[in-house]
Amino acid sequence: MSARGDSLGSWRWTRIVRTMFPLLVVLSVIVLWAGLTLEGARSLLEEFGILAIMVPTMVGTGGNLGATLSSRLSTRFHLGTTTLDPRDRVLWANVLAILALAASIFAALAVGAYLLGLVVGSTLSFPTLFLISMVSGMSVAVVAIVFSFAATYLSYRAGIDPDDTTIPIVTNVVDVFGMLIFIGVSTLVLT
Template identity: 45%
Template sequence: MPTEWTIKAITRAMLPVLLPLTLVEIGSGLVLGTFESTLIRHPSLLVLVPVTIGTAGNLGSILAARLSTAFHLGLLSFGRADETLLGNALATIGLALTVFPVVGVGAWVLAWLTVGTDLSVLTVLLVSVTSGATLAVVAVVITFIATYAAYRFELDPDDVVIPVVTNASDVLGVIILFLAVRTFV
Protein backbone atom coordinates (compact mmCIF):
# COMPACT_ATOMS: atom_id res chain seq x y z
CA MET A 1 0.00 0.00 0.00
CA PRO A 2 1.68 3.23 -1.10
CA THR A 3 1.09 5.90 1.52
CA GLU A 4 1.29 9.58 0.80
CA TRP A 5 2.18 11.54 3.94
CA THR A 6 0.82 14.92 2.93
CA ILE A 7 -1.94 17.01 4.45
CA LYS A 8 -3.87 16.80 1.20
CA ALA A 9 -3.68 12.98 1.05
CA ILE A 10 -4.65 12.51 4.69
CA THR A 11 -7.54 14.98 4.35
CA ARG A 12 -8.69 13.20 1.17
CA ALA A 13 -8.76 9.91 3.08
CA MET A 14 -10.38 11.22 6.26
CA LEU A 15 -12.96 13.75 5.06
CA PRO A 16 -15.36 11.23 3.49
CA VAL A 17 -15.25 9.29 6.76
CA LEU A 18 -15.57 12.21 9.15
CA LEU A 19 -18.47 14.01 7.47
CA PRO A 20 -21.01 11.16 7.87
CA LEU A 21 -19.69 10.43 11.36
CA THR A 22 -20.41 14.03 12.34
CA LEU A 23 -24.05 13.52 11.38
CA VAL A 24 -24.14 10.28 13.35
CA GLU A 25 -22.85 12.15 16.43
CA ILE A 26 -25.90 14.43 16.21
CA GLY A 27 -28.05 11.29 16.53
CA SER A 28 -26.13 10.36 19.66
CA GLY A 29 -26.94 13.73 21.19
CA LEU A 30 -30.63 13.29 20.36
CA VAL A 31 -30.68 9.87 22.04
CA LEU A 32 -28.93 11.34 25.06
CA GLY A 33 -31.56 14.09 25.19
CA THR A 34 -34.35 11.54 25.52
CA PHE A 35 -32.43 9.96 28.38
CA GLU A 36 -31.89 13.28 30.22
CA SER A 37 -34.59 13.02 32.89
CA THR A 38 -33.36 9.59 33.99
CA LEU A 39 -29.79 10.88 34.21
CA ILE A 40 -30.79 13.89 36.29
CA ARG A 41 -32.81 11.68 38.62
CA HIS A 42 -29.87 9.28 39.12
CA PRO A 43 -26.59 11.25 39.33
CA SER A 44 -24.43 8.11 39.42
CA LEU A 45 -25.74 7.24 35.95
CA LEU A 46 -24.97 10.77 34.77
CA VAL A 47 -21.36 10.24 35.86
CA LEU A 48 -21.27 6.98 33.87
CA VAL A 49 -22.10 8.57 30.51
CA PRO A 50 -18.80 10.29 29.60
CA VAL A 51 -16.65 7.71 31.38
CA THR A 52 -18.31 4.74 29.69
CA ILE A 53 -18.22 6.31 26.26
CA GLY A 54 -14.66 7.52 26.68
CA THR A 55 -13.38 4.22 28.03
CA ALA A 56 -15.01 2.25 25.21
CA GLY A 57 -13.51 4.64 22.66
CA ASN A 58 -10.11 4.27 24.30
CA LEU A 59 -10.31 0.47 24.24
CA GLY A 60 -11.29 0.55 20.57
CA SER A 61 -8.51 3.03 19.80
CA ILE A 62 -5.91 0.84 21.51
CA LEU A 63 -7.11 -2.14 19.49
CA ALA A 64 -7.11 -0.07 16.29
CA ALA A 65 -3.53 1.07 16.92
CA ARG A 66 -2.39 -2.50 17.59
CA LEU A 67 -4.09 -3.82 14.46
CA SER A 68 -2.74 -0.95 12.39
CA THR A 69 0.78 -1.72 13.58
CA ALA A 70 0.31 -5.42 12.80
CA PHE A 71 -1.08 -4.44 9.39
CA HIS A 72 1.97 -2.27 8.59
CA LEU A 73 4.31 -5.04 9.73
CA GLY A 74 2.53 -7.55 7.51
CA LEU A 75 1.41 -9.68 10.47
CA LEU A 76 -2.33 -9.31 9.87
CA SER A 77 -4.05 -11.79 7.55
CA PHE A 78 -7.75 -11.24 8.40
CA GLY A 79 -8.22 -15.01 8.44
CA ARG A 80 -10.35 -16.91 10.93
CA ALA A 81 -7.28 -18.45 12.54
CA ASP A 82 -5.36 -15.15 12.75
CA GLU A 83 -3.87 -15.16 16.25
CA THR A 84 -3.19 -11.43 16.11
CA LEU A 85 -6.89 -10.66 15.63
CA LEU A 86 -8.09 -13.16 18.22
CA GLY A 87 -5.46 -12.32 20.83
CA ASN A 88 -6.05 -8.59 20.58
CA ALA A 89 -9.83 -9.02 20.66
CA LEU A 90 -9.65 -11.16 23.79
CA ALA A 91 -7.23 -8.73 25.43
CA THR A 92 -9.58 -5.82 24.71
CA ILE A 93 -12.60 -7.62 26.15
CA GLY A 94 -10.56 -8.80 29.15
CA LEU A 95 -9.40 -5.25 29.80
CA ALA A 96 -13.00 -4.02 29.61
CA LEU A 97 -14.07 -6.65 32.15
CA THR A 98 -11.43 -5.37 34.57
CA VAL A 99 -11.90 -1.63 33.96
CA PHE A 100 -15.69 -1.27 33.93
CA PRO A 101 -16.28 -2.61 37.46
CA VAL A 102 -13.90 0.11 38.70
CA VAL A 103 -15.74 2.67 36.55
CA GLY A 104 -19.10 1.61 38.02
CA VAL A 105 -18.01 1.70 41.64
CA GLY A 106 -16.13 4.95 41.04
CA ALA A 107 -19.22 6.59 39.51
CA TRP A 108 -21.35 5.49 42.46
CA VAL A 109 -18.79 6.74 45.03
CA LEU A 110 -18.39 10.09 43.25
CA ALA A 111 -22.15 10.64 43.08
CA TRP A 112 -22.59 9.52 46.71
CA LEU A 113 -19.88 11.92 47.93
CA THR A 114 -21.11 14.93 45.97
CA VAL A 115 -24.89 14.87 45.56
CA GLY A 116 -26.03 11.56 46.99
CA THR A 117 -27.52 8.68 45.07
CA ASP A 118 -30.69 6.66 45.31
CA LEU A 119 -29.30 3.68 43.40
CA SER A 120 -27.41 0.88 45.07
CA VAL A 121 -23.77 0.32 44.22
CA LEU A 122 -24.78 -3.09 42.80
CA THR A 123 -27.21 -1.49 40.36
CA VAL A 124 -24.64 1.00 39.10
CA LEU A 125 -22.06 -1.79 38.90
CA LEU A 126 -24.43 -3.95 36.82
CA VAL A 127 -25.18 -1.07 34.46
CA SER A 128 -21.48 -0.24 34.09
CA VAL A 129 -20.24 -3.80 33.55
CA THR A 130 -23.09 -4.78 31.21
CA SER A 131 -22.79 -1.69 29.05
CA GLY A 132 -18.97 -1.77 29.16
CA ALA A 133 -18.67 -5.42 28.18
CA THR A 134 -21.22 -4.99 25.40
CA LEU A 135 -19.45 -1.87 24.14
CA ALA A 136 -16.10 -3.69 24.19
CA VAL A 137 -17.50 -6.44 21.96
CA VAL A 138 -19.05 -3.84 19.65
CA ALA A 139 -15.78 -1.85 19.55
CA VAL A 140 -13.87 -5.02 18.62
CA VAL A 141 -16.27 -5.78 15.77
CA ILE A 142 -16.23 -2.19 14.49
CA THR A 143 -12.44 -2.06 14.71
CA PHE A 144 -12.11 -5.31 12.73
CA ILE A 145 -14.54 -4.08 10.06
CA ALA A 146 -12.93 -0.62 9.80
CA THR A 147 -9.41 -2.07 9.63
CA TYR A 148 -10.44 -4.56 6.97
CA ALA A 149 -12.23 -1.82 4.99
CA ALA A 150 -9.09 0.33 5.15
CA TYR A 151 -7.10 -2.63 3.87
CA ARG A 152 -9.57 -3.32 1.02
CA PHE A 153 -9.74 0.34 -0.06
CA GLU A 154 -5.96 0.71 0.24
CA LEU A 155 -6.24 3.41 2.91
CA ASP A 156 -3.86 3.86 5.78
CA PRO A 157 -5.67 2.44 8.83
CA ASP A 158 -3.86 5.03 10.98
CA ASP A 159 -5.89 7.73 9.20
CA VAL A 160 -9.39 6.27 9.27
CA VAL A 161 -9.88 3.49 11.82
CA ILE A 162 -9.56 5.42 15.10
CA PRO A 163 -12.04 8.17 14.07
CA VAL A 164 -14.53 5.50 13.03
CA VAL A 165 -14.11 3.52 16.25
CA THR A 166 -14.31 6.51 18.60
CA ASN A 167 -17.36 7.99 16.86
CA ALA A 168 -19.13 4.65 16.77
CA SER A 169 -18.31 4.15 20.46
CA ASP A 170 -19.84 7.55 21.25
CA VAL A 171 -23.06 6.81 19.43
CA LEU A 172 -23.47 3.17 20.38
CA GLY A 173 -22.22 3.89 23.90
CA VAL A 174 -25.18 6.15 24.58
CA ILE A 175 -27.62 3.61 23.15
CA ILE A 176 -26.10 0.62 24.97
CA LEU A 177 -25.88 2.52 28.26
CA PHE A 178 -29.51 3.58 27.83
CA LEU A 179 -30.55 -0.05 27.26
CA ALA A 180 -28.58 -1.22 30.31
CA VAL A 181 -30.27 1.45 32.43
CA ARG A 182 -33.67 0.36 31.14
CA THR A 183 -32.82 -3.21 32.09
CA PHE A 184 -31.46 -2.66 35.60
CA VAL A 185 -33.04 0.58 36.90
Protein backbone atom coordinates in the same frame (compact mmCIF):
# COMPACT_ATOMS: atom_id res chain seq x y z
CA MET B 1 5.99 3.98 -2.79
CA SER B 2 4.93 5.05 -6.27
CA ALA B 3 6.24 8.19 -7.90
CA ARG B 4 2.87 9.89 -7.51
CA GLY B 5 2.73 9.15 -3.77
CA ASP B 6 -0.64 7.39 -4.07
CA SER B 7 0.34 4.20 -2.29
CA LEU B 8 -0.99 3.06 1.03
CA GLY B 9 0.49 5.25 3.73
CA SER B 10 1.06 8.29 1.53
CA TRP B 11 1.77 11.48 3.46
CA ARG B 12 0.42 13.79 0.78
CA TRP B 13 -1.91 16.25 2.47
CA THR B 14 -4.27 16.38 -0.53
CA ARG B 15 -4.84 12.63 -0.35
CA ILE B 16 -5.44 12.75 3.38
CA VAL B 17 -7.91 15.65 3.08
CA ARG B 18 -9.68 14.03 0.13
CA THR B 19 -10.07 10.82 2.14
CA MET B 20 -10.82 12.28 5.55
CA PHE B 21 -13.09 15.28 4.85
CA PRO B 22 -16.15 13.30 3.70
CA LEU B 23 -15.52 10.73 6.42
CA LEU B 24 -15.37 13.40 9.13
CA VAL B 25 -18.59 15.02 7.87
CA VAL B 26 -20.43 11.69 8.07
CA LEU B 27 -18.94 10.95 11.50
CA SER B 28 -20.00 14.39 12.77
CA VAL B 29 -23.59 13.59 11.85
CA ILE B 30 -23.31 10.23 13.62
CA VAL B 31 -22.02 11.88 16.81
CA LEU B 32 -24.82 14.42 16.61
CA TRP B 33 -27.18 11.46 16.83
CA ALA B 34 -25.46 10.41 20.07
CA GLY B 35 -26.04 13.88 21.47
CA LEU B 36 -29.72 13.70 20.56
CA THR B 37 -29.93 10.32 22.28
CA LEU B 38 -28.42 11.83 25.40
CA GLU B 39 -30.90 14.72 25.24
CA GLY B 40 -33.75 12.20 24.94
CA ALA B 41 -32.59 10.49 28.15
CA ARG B 42 -32.61 13.73 30.14
CA SER B 43 -35.34 12.65 32.56
CA LEU B 44 -33.53 9.39 33.40
CA LEU B 45 -30.24 11.22 33.93
CA GLU B 46 -31.89 13.91 36.05
CA GLU B 47 -33.59 11.30 38.24
CA PHE B 48 -30.40 9.27 38.66
CA GLY B 49 -27.64 11.88 38.46
CA ILE B 50 -24.88 9.38 39.10
CA LEU B 51 -25.62 7.88 35.67
CA ALA B 52 -24.90 11.24 34.05
CA ILE B 53 -21.49 11.16 35.71
CA MET B 54 -20.84 7.68 34.27
CA VAL B 55 -21.69 8.64 30.66
CA PRO B 56 -18.39 10.29 29.63
CA THR B 57 -16.28 7.50 31.09
CA MET B 58 -18.47 4.81 29.56
CA VAL B 59 -18.41 6.31 26.09
CA GLY B 60 -14.80 7.50 26.16
CA THR B 61 -13.44 4.20 27.42
CA GLY B 62 -15.25 2.24 24.73
CA GLY B 63 -13.73 4.44 22.05
CA ASN B 64 -10.29 4.15 23.63
CA LEU B 65 -10.51 0.36 23.69
CA GLY B 66 -11.48 0.34 20.02
CA ALA B 67 -8.72 2.80 19.12
CA THR B 68 -6.15 0.62 20.89
CA LEU B 69 -7.21 -2.49 19.01
CA SER B 70 -7.44 -0.61 15.70
CA SER B 71 -3.93 0.68 16.16
CA ARG B 72 -2.59 -2.79 16.87
CA LEU B 73 -4.40 -4.25 13.86
CA SER B 74 -3.21 -1.44 11.60
CA THR B 75 0.38 -2.00 12.68
CA ARG B 76 0.08 -5.72 11.96
CA PHE B 77 -1.29 -4.95 8.47
CA HIS B 78 1.56 -2.54 7.78
CA LEU B 79 4.09 -5.13 8.91
CA GLY B 80 2.39 -7.86 6.88
CA THR B 81 1.96 -10.08 9.93
CA THR B 82 -1.82 -10.55 9.78
CA THR B 83 -4.41 -11.83 7.37
CA LEU B 84 -7.28 -11.78 9.89
CA ASP B 85 -7.25 -15.56 10.02
CA PRO B 86 -9.60 -16.80 12.80
CA ARG B 87 -6.87 -19.30 13.79
CA ASP B 88 -4.38 -16.49 14.49
CA ARG B 89 -3.58 -16.71 18.21
CA VAL B 90 -2.16 -13.18 18.33
CA LEU B 91 -5.47 -11.74 17.08
CA TRP B 92 -7.36 -13.66 19.76
CA ALA B 93 -4.85 -12.54 22.39
CA ASN B 94 -5.51 -8.92 21.39
CA VAL B 95 -9.27 -9.42 21.58
CA LEU B 96 -9.02 -11.11 24.98
CA ALA B 97 -6.72 -8.34 26.25
CA ILE B 98 -9.29 -5.71 25.21
CA LEU B 99 -12.08 -7.65 26.93
CA ALA B 100 -10.03 -8.10 30.12
CA LEU B 101 -9.14 -4.42 30.13
CA ALA B 102 -12.80 -3.53 29.58
CA ALA B 103 -13.93 -5.76 32.45
CA SER B 104 -11.45 -4.20 34.86
CA ILE B 105 -12.16 -0.61 33.82
CA PHE B 106 -15.94 -0.95 33.89
CA ALA B 107 -15.83 -2.73 37.26
CA ALA B 108 -13.73 0.17 38.57
CA LEU B 109 -16.25 2.60 37.07
CA ALA B 110 -19.03 0.92 39.04
CA VAL B 111 -17.02 1.14 42.26
CA GLY B 112 -16.10 4.77 41.64
CA ALA B 113 -19.69 5.71 40.78
CA TYR B 114 -20.99 3.98 43.89
CA LEU B 115 -18.45 5.72 46.16
CA LEU B 116 -19.21 9.07 44.58
CA GLY B 117 -22.91 8.27 44.92
CA LEU B 118 -22.43 7.82 48.67
CA VAL B 119 -20.97 11.32 48.85
CA VAL B 120 -23.68 12.99 46.75
CA GLY B 121 -26.60 10.96 48.09
CA SER B 122 -27.40 8.69 45.14
CA THR B 123 -30.15 6.15 45.71
CA LEU B 124 -28.68 3.52 43.39
CA SER B 125 -27.19 0.44 45.06
CA PHE B 126 -23.81 -1.01 44.19
CA PRO B 127 -25.27 -4.15 42.55
CA THR B 128 -27.43 -1.94 40.31
CA LEU B 129 -24.52 0.27 39.30
CA PHE B 130 -22.30 -2.76 38.80
CA LEU B 131 -24.88 -4.45 36.57
CA ILE B 132 -25.40 -1.31 34.47
CA SER B 133 -21.67 -0.67 34.17
CA MET B 134 -20.64 -4.22 33.31
CA VAL B 135 -23.45 -5.05 30.86
CA SER B 136 -23.10 -1.69 29.11
CA GLY B 137 -19.32 -1.70 29.20
CA MET B 138 -18.79 -5.21 27.93
CA SER B 139 -21.38 -4.66 25.19
CA VAL B 140 -19.59 -1.48 24.16
CA ALA B 141 -16.27 -3.37 24.17
CA VAL B 142 -17.71 -5.98 21.80
CA VAL B 143 -18.99 -3.22 19.49
CA ALA B 144 -15.55 -1.59 19.62
CA ILE B 145 -13.87 -4.88 18.70
CA VAL B 146 -16.22 -5.52 15.78
CA PHE B 147 -15.84 -2.01 14.37
CA SER B 148 -12.07 -2.07 14.92
CA PHE B 149 -11.74 -5.17 12.78
CA ALA B 150 -14.19 -3.91 10.15
CA ALA B 151 -12.71 -0.41 9.85
CA THR B 152 -9.13 -1.66 9.71
CA TYR B 153 -9.83 -4.39 7.18
CA LEU B 154 -12.05 -2.27 4.92
CA SER B 155 -9.62 0.65 4.97
CA TYR B 156 -6.73 -1.61 4.09
CA ARG B 157 -8.69 -3.33 1.30
CA ALA B 158 -9.73 0.07 -0.12
CA GLY B 159 -6.08 1.15 -0.27
CA ILE B 160 -6.54 3.76 2.44
CA ASP B 161 -4.07 3.90 5.29
CA PRO B 162 -5.91 2.42 8.29
CA ASP B 163 -3.93 4.76 10.55
CA ASP B 164 -5.85 7.66 8.99
CA THR B 165 -9.35 6.22 9.21
CA THR B 166 -9.78 3.61 11.92
CA ILE B 167 -9.54 5.73 15.06
CA PRO B 168 -12.03 8.40 13.92
CA ILE B 169 -14.45 5.74 12.67
CA VAL B 170 -14.22 3.50 15.72
CA THR B 171 -14.35 6.24 18.35
CA ASN B 172 -17.32 7.99 16.75
CA VAL B 173 -19.32 4.84 16.09
CA VAL B 174 -18.59 3.56 19.59
CA ASP B 175 -19.72 6.93 20.99
CA VAL B 176 -23.12 6.45 19.38
CA PHE B 177 -23.51 2.78 20.21
CA GLY B 178 -22.07 3.36 23.67
CA MET B 179 -24.68 6.03 24.36
CA LEU B 180 -27.52 3.88 23.02
CA ILE B 181 -26.37 0.81 24.93
CA PHE B 182 -25.77 2.67 28.20
CA ILE B 183 -29.14 4.45 28.10
CA GLY B 184 -30.90 1.26 27.03
CA VAL B 185 -29.35 -0.91 29.74
CA SER B 186 -29.92 1.77 32.38
CA THR B 187 -33.58 2.06 31.35
CA LEU B 188 -34.07 -1.72 31.41
CA VAL B 189 -32.41 -2.14 34.80
CA LEU B 190 -34.16 0.80 36.46
CA THR B 191 -37.72 0.23 35.19
